[in-house]
Amino acid sequence: MLKIYRSNTQGQLALMNEYIKGTWIHLINPTEEEIDDVVKAAEIPSYFIKDPLDEEEKSRIEKEDEGTLIIIDLPIMTPNGTKREKFITIPLGIIVTRDFLITVCLKETPILEDFTRKKVKNFYTFMKTRFVLQLLHAVSTYYLAYLKQINRKTNEIEKELRQSLKNQELFSLLNLQKSLVYFTTSLKTNQVVTQKISRGQHLRLYEQDQELLEDVIIENRQAIEMAEIYTPIVSGLMDTFASVISNxxxxxxxxxxxxxxxxxxxxxxxxxxxxxxxxxxxxxxxxxxxxxxxxxxxxxxxxxxxxxxxxx
Missing domain, CATH: 1.20.58 (Methane Monooxygenase Hydroxylase; Chain G, domain 1)
Known part of the structure; x- marks a missing residue:
């Protein structure tokens, strides 16, 4: 899927049919034809778009003459075949060129939908540095929100296990533990990317965006701390109830x-x-x-x- 957005000076977002300077090119699991079309229009290497489409791609930032490629991991919630959802992370590619800002992702996520549905304040497609920082801030915010959901689901499973020791609850705890491991790893790599951006070598920084950058770093650090706190709690809970079952x-x-x-x-x-x-x-x-x-x-x-x- 390929969509092109452009906002005016009042912040109103509109869909476009052509590539105009200052637009946001939004790619969701694009076809080869769409990839080739964007590569020609933005004059960027094809791997800028193809690398973020690899589920195993790690967070990184890379600068070339054609533009800057930023890959970060964002959290998503997917159905797990049971009454509980599963939390995973997938790569999000952010490509900053002279004329465009391009986002590439395998799936449509609530984080990007917040921008397309005009839920983000002071969002302008032509202010590329702020747009990148707003995306990073939104990703960190969703990590925090999902971590709170994981903690709440852990408490619910604990109550169910106290009443009835079933394998399904233990498997649910295992899924939450895996999600926390994914979150911790992704948050730490995202933090490295954010720190590189803060140095101003890969992306031009403006004075009015310094506060937003600091908020991104703080939010990401808080998410790392929460994930590191919840991980041993879930692990200890699994060990405890495994011992209870054995006893x-x-x-x-x-x-x-x-x-x-x-x-x-x-x-x-x-x-x-x-x-x-x-x-x-x-x-x-x-x-x-x-x-x-x-x-x-x-x-x-x-x-x-x-x-x-x-x-x-």
Missing amino acids: NVNNVMKILTSLTIILTFPIMIASVYGMNIPIPFQRSPHAFAVIMIVSIALSSITTFVFWKKRYL
């Missing part, structure tokens, strides 16, 4: 073993008196009662001993 299994096995031992004495006595050999009390009219009393007494004594030792 419950041990308790069940202990009870079953105790019951087996308690029932062994009646079974042994019944087996002996079921043999076709001379045995005591075989001609006594009270043989059955005596056998039952002895069996119950042995089982009762064994039960009492196990109860005192808390095996039951």
